[in-house]
Amino acid sequence: MNVQAWTFVIVGLSFALYIAIALWSxxxxxxxxxxxxxxxxxxxxxxxxAADWMSAASFLSMAGIISFSGYDGSVYLMGWTxxxxxxxxxxxPYLRKFGKFTVPxxxxxxxxxxxxRIVAVxxxxxVSFTYVAGQMRGxxxxxxxxxxxxxxxxxxxxxxLVLFYAVLGGMKGITYTQVAQYCVLIFAYLVxxxxxxxxxxxxxxxxxxxxxxxxxSGLPLLDRLDGLHAELGxxxxxxxxxxxxxxxFITAALMVGTAxxxxxxxRFYTVPKVRDARWxxxxxxxxxxxxxxxxxxxxxxxxxxxxxxVSGKEHATLPEWVGKWEQTGLIRFDDKDGDGRVxxxxxxxxxxxxxxxxxxxxxxxxxxxLPDWVVGLVAAGGLAAALxxxxxxxxVVSSAISHDLLKRALMPGISEHGELLAARVAAAxxxxxxxxxxxxxxxxxxxxxxxxxxxxxxxxxxxxxxxIFSRRMNAAGAICGMLAGLAFTSAYIVHFKFLAPETNNAxxxxxxxxxxxxxxxxxxxxxxxxxxxxxxxPPPSEEVQRLIDRIxxxxxxxxxxxxxx
Amino acid sequence: MTSHPLPPRQRYWRRNVRLVALLxxxxxxxxxxxxxxxxxxxxxxxxxxxxxxxxxxxAQQGSILAFVALIFVYARRMDRIExxxxxxxRDEEGSR
Numbered sequence: 001m002n003v004q005a006w007t008f009v010i011v012g013l014s015f016a017l018y019i020a021i022a023l024w025s026x027x028x029x030x031x032x033x034x035x036x037x038x039x040x041x042x043x044x045x046x047x048x049x050a051a052d053w054m055s056a057a058s059f060l061s062m063a064g065i066i067s068f069s070g071y072d073g074s075v076y077l078m079g080w081t082x083x084x085x086x087x088x089x090x091x092x093p094y095l096r097k098f099g100k101f102t103v104p105x106x107x108x109x110x111x112x113x114x115x116x117r118i119v120a121v122x123x124x125x126x127v128s129f130t131y132v133a134g135q136m137r138g139x140x141x142x143x144x145x146x147x148x149x150x151x152x153x154x155x156x157x158x159x160x161l162v163l164f165y166a167v168l169g170g171m172k173g174i175t176y177t178q179v180a181q182y183c184v185l186i187f188a189y190l191v192x193x194x195x196x197x198x199x200x201x202x203x204x205x206x207x208x209x210x211x212x213x214x215x216x217s218g219l220p221l222l223d224r225l226d227g228l229h230a231e232l233g234x235x236x237x238x239x240x241x242x243x244x245x246x247x248x249f250i251t252a253a254l255m256v257g258t259a260x261x262x263x264x265x266x267r268f269y270t271v272p273k274v275r276d277a278r279w280x281x282x283x284x285x286x287x288x289x290x291x292x293x294x295x296x297x298x299x300x301x302x303x304x305x306x307x308x309x310v311s312g313k314e315h316a317t318l319p320e321w322v323g324k325w326e327q328t329g330l331i332r333f334d335d336k337d338g339d340g341r342v343x344x345x346x347x348x349x350x351x352x353x354x355x356x357x358x359x360x361x362x363x364x365x366x367x368x369x370l371p372d373w374v375v376g377l378v379a380a381g382g383l384a385a386a387l388x389x390x391x392x393x394x395x396v397v398s399s400a401i402s403h404d405l406l407k408r409a410l411m412p413g414i415s416e417h418g419e420l421l422a423a424r425v426a427a428a429x430x431x432x433x434x435x436x437x438x439x440x441x442x443x444x445x446x447x448x449x450x451x452x453x454x455x456x457x458x459x460x461x462x463x464x465x466x467x468i469f470s471r472r473m474n475a476a477g478a479i480c481g482m483l484a485g486l487a488f489t490s491a492y493i494v495h496f497k498f499l500a501p502e503t504n505n506a507x508x509x510x511x512x513x514x515x516x517x518x519x520x521x522x523x524x525x526x527x528x529x530x531x532x533x534x535x536x537x538p539p540p541s542e543e544v545q546r547l548i549d550r551i552x553x554x555x556x557x558x559x560x561x562x563x564x565x
Numbered sequence: 566m567t568s569h570p571l572p573p574r575q576r577y578w579r580r581n582v583r584l585v586a587l588l589x590x591x592x593x594x595x596x597x598x599x600x601x602x603x604x605x606x607x608x609x610x611x612x613x614x615x616x617x618x619x620x621x622x623x624a625q626q627g628s629i630l631a632f633v634a635l636i637f638v639y640a641r642r643m644d645r646i647e648x649x650x651x652x653x654x655r656d657e658e659g660s661r
Contacts, residue, residue: 066625071604074624078596081629085592088636089585093643207626211615220616238621239608248601255596273654275644282636289629296625469582552581553574554647554654 006376014184014380015161018387021180022165022173030101030403030420032172040175042276046283048178049267051185051384052392053080053288055131056138058295059185059385064360066299067306070229071240073299075247079254081285081292086259086461088281092268094468094551096277101269102396103262103460104404110467111475112544119482121404123459124262128396129434130452131263135390136438141358142382152439158387159435166391166398167427171270174391181384186290188381193294196301196368206297214304225300228307233346237303249517256523257453260460263389263396274554302360305367310353311344318342321366330356390434398427451493454515458485458522466530471548473530476537481530489522577650584642588635595631600624 001009040048058080066073098106103124108117136155143154165173190206197209201221214221225237235241242250258264267284268277310318315333325331332354333342344353362382365374402423407414414422459482466473466481496504496515504515513521540548599607604620612622647653 071621071624074600074621077625078600078628081632082592082596085588085632085635089588089639208615211612211617211622213616222616222618222621238618239605244601248597251596251601275640275647275654278636278640278643282633282640285633285636289633293626293629549574552578553652555652 001372003372003375006373007379008376010373010376010380011383014180014384017180018161018165018177021177022169025169025172025176030416030423032170039272040270042271042280043283044175044179045267045271045276045280046287047182048175048270049264049280049284050287050291051178051182051388052267053264053284053389054182054185054291054385055389056135056142056382056386058291059189059382060138060142060361061358062292063295063298063302063364064357066296067303067360068355068357069240070225070235070237070303072235072242072247073296074240075242075250075254077292077296079251080258081288082251083255083258084281084285084288086255087264087268088278088285090465090468091259091265092277092281093274093554095265095464096268096271097274097551097554098547099269101266101403102399103265103464104400105408106467107460107463107478108404108408110544110547111463111478112541113475113479116463116475116479116482117404117408119479120460120463121400123455123482123486124396124400124404127261127452127456128263128393128400129430132390132393132397132430132434133437135386135393136434138386139383139390140438142362142379142386155435155438158383158390158438159431162387162391162394163428163431166394166431167424170423170427171395174388174395175270177391178388181388182287185381185384185388186287188377188384189291189294189298191377192365192368192370192374193298193301195370195374196305196364197297199368200301200304206301207293210297210300221300221304225304228304228311229346232307232311232344235346237300243512245512246514246517249513249520251517253457253517253519253523254453256457256461257455257519260456260464262400262456262460263392265464266396266399267392298361298364302364302367306355306360307344309367310342313342315340315342319366321363324366325359325363330359394427394430394434397430398423401426401430451490451497454489454493454519454522455486457519458489458526462523462526462530466527468548468551470531470534471545472539473534474537474540477530477532477534480533481526481528484529485522485526488525489519492518492522573650573652577646577652580646580650581643584639584646588639592632592635595623596628600628 062073062076065076095103095106098109100106100109104117104120107120108114136158139158140151140154143149143157144151149157165177169177193206194204197206198204200215201209201212202215203209203212210221212221213219214224217224219227222238229235229237240247268280271277271280310322315335322331326333334352334354336350336352337343342353343350345351362378365378402419402425406422407419462485463478463482466478492510493515496509510518510521600620600623604624607620607623608618610619611617612619617626644653
């Protein structure tokens with residue numbers, strides 16, 4: 001069988017599995033639709049959270065980004081894992097105790113304010129929708145490369161599948177499909193990594209392999225890589241080129257942003273107890289770490305392999321995969337000096353080879369000459385990553401509309417049946433809208449994703465943490481803080497990304513902080529404004545004080561308004 | 566005693582906040598400390614038996630391992646604190 005046949009078989013089998021699970025776990029009530037009835041075991045929720053979290057970007061792009069930026073890529077590794085510590089220690093257990101269904105639920109009730117609720121709904125919609133568009137695009141790219149259909153057809157197939165199990169099963173269907181998707185994606189990530197690690201260093205554990213000696217030269221692999229980089233004029237692999245201040249701020253913005261993302265927070269509403277929320281966060285991060293600790297190893301192997309394969313070679317003698325990717329335009333060779341040899345160097349004026357960083361994971365098995373079925377497996381893994389994240393995000397979009405907007409704000413009298421129907425319709429509309437954006441991408445998806453993190457960091461996170469840890473925090477403080485953080489962060493990003501992109505460099509940035517890292521400062525602005533405003537306005541009511549007492553302690557002794565999901 | 570919590574609840578909360586603060590200090594030290602602020606200095610040290618420079622390893626491997634450990638330590642300690650204060654969640658709470 002060739003690559004394409006293997007891909008069809010493996011992707012087909014994985015899709016059949018997801019559909020079977022969706023049929024088995026249909027949602028019958030709003031509780032099941034929004035939070036899977038609150039009955040998911042901590043380990044299963046950890047698996048589902050890991051799949052929910054790891055998107056097409058984590059699976060396909062991250063190792064590529066690290067491969068091309070070395071130490072600088074660590075901001076993603078630390079930023080997208082360290083946020084779980086904040087989540088487990090500062091948010092998850094208390095939000096689980098609060099009960100109910102969504103993040104705007106908490107903001108609205110804790111601050112006893114419809115304005116705060118609406119601000120939270122708008123943020124949740126913006127953040128989630130931005131993300132989902134990117135996932136649909138990822139589905140399209142994988143389909144078009146491996147199944148040789150157009151990107152548009154790929155997006156449609158992906159839409160159809162997500163529509164089927166998200167609309168039918170809600171959170172319950174999504175959760176159990178995500179458990180299966182995690183297994184597919186982690187297997188697909190580890191198999192090639194282990195093969196390549198054995199090939200290059202003789203060590204079957206990639207995390208150890210990339211610290212070992214290279215089989216051919218006997219030098220430590222990372223030293224070899226630093227040497228190659230120095231020779232070709234790239235920034236050193238193990239120390240990078242970004243300023244320390246920027247690395248610090250970007251890492252912080254990603255961590256805090258992660259802790260403030262509604263589709264991750266809502267996963268902790270699905271476990272039965274408060275202590276399950278803590279354990280579940282631990283399991284989730286463990287499962288995430290398995291991929292995130294493999295990625296830097298894959299990155300270092302791929303980088304060494306790539307340089308050795310292309311640098312200084314005759315273009316005509318390059319292996320077959322180079323030509324295949326050249327056809328897609330994702331690898332480009334421009335023979336500037338006309339000698340037919342590939343000059344791959346750090347100096348942009350002399351460099352002749354441009355490689356899109358998104359292809360590294362997909363091309364890796366071919367670069368390393370692995371068997372055909374591994375390529376099919378990687379395609380199935382990439383699809384699992386994109387679909388699981390898209391489904392989780394769509395649920396947030398649908399619950400924000402049917403629960404937060406309709407039930408809690410506009411039509412409080414709506415019946416359970418009506419709300420469930422509204423949730424399904426909203427999910428369906430959201431899938432179609434996301435598919436449309438996936439087929440006609442706005443051309444600045446990457447910028448908008450950075451925006452989503454900055455936004456989550458500078459709006460949700462302070463409002464949630466203060467709502468739990470400060471009794472004095474009131475609606476005026478929280479709303480002013482959220483608006484100040486949002487205004488500051490979006491003004492900075494819009495200025496450098498859209499209004500004056502030509503000045504987007506360290507010389508013009510505030511204290512050397514790039515737009516990717518500005519969410520950290522926005523978060524500090526939010527905290528400062530919220531605390532100052534709250535000092536000069538009346539403290540929250542007795543009722544809110546009781547709510548704070550209730551969420552802080554797992555046992556709800558004597559409280560009449562204990563809410564069960 | 567309308568809005569004043571009972572002493573065990575107050576004690577529970579204080580122990581929780583103290584534990585969270587301690588773990589967040591460690592969280593900061595392994596990531597922002599070892600992997601960013603002191604990374605150039607730690608890169609002068611090699612992990613014995615491997616080719617890893619310590620600062621780089623902390624940034625791409627060590628900090629992640631530490632994050633996982635921190636959450637599990639927190640979950641374990643909180644289970645114990647809840648038992649000691651008699652505040653663990655009872656089974657009939659939460660649905661199903």
